[in-house]
Amino acid sequence: MNEFSSCLKCGSQFPDPAARFCSLCGGRTLSSPKARRMGWLSLAAGILLVGTMTFIGLWLRFSDSTWEGTREFAAYGITLGAFMVAFGLVAAAAGIWQIRKGTRNKMLTYTTIALAVVMGAMMAGQYLIYGN
Numbered sequence: 410m411n412e413f414s415s416c417l418k419c420g421s422q423f424p425d426p427a428a429r430f431c432s433l434c435g436g437r438t439l440s441s442p443k444a445r446r447m448g449w450l451s452l453a454a455g456i457l458l459v460g461t462m463t464f465i466g467l468w469l470r471f472s473d474s475t476w477e478g479t480r481e482f483a484a485y486g487i488t489l490g491a492f493m494v495a496f497g498l499v500a501a502a503a504g505i506w507q508i509r510k511g512t513r514n515k516m517l518t519y520t521t522i523a524l525a526v527v528m529g530a531m532m533a534g535q536y537l538i539y540g541n
């Protein structure tokens with residue numbers, strides 16, 4: 410596979426994977442081997458997360474346990490779970506993109522960050538309101 414580096418700022422690509430800075434805008438670059446390694450991590454984390462949430466969902470669906478918490482907390486758990494699945498899917502998609510292209514997909518990267526921020530805010534809000 411042809412290795413190269415790409416600018417994280419402007420997206421320009423250079424044939425030298427060892428280039429550390431973009432010669433056009435001076436931004437930091439990402440080498441394609443590193444992008445692919447990170448891609449595998451992102452893909453593995455995404456699959457793990459979606460798998461875990463699917464397992465929890467199925468377990469809750471088919472176990473005999475009855476819900477004893479509040480309706481608000483159940484709604485929170487379901488919403489957070491849905492966000493986690495979405496996060497896992499986007500992280501896996503971003504990972505596949507990086508493995509195949511050797512560079513980052515800005516939109517997927519930003520979507521992943523945005524979802525992480527929303528989940529963080531939800532968890533922080535829950536903690537502040539209910540203290541758990």
Ligand SMILES: [Zn+2]
Pocket residue numbers: 416417418419420421431432433434435436
């Ligand atoms: Zn650049």
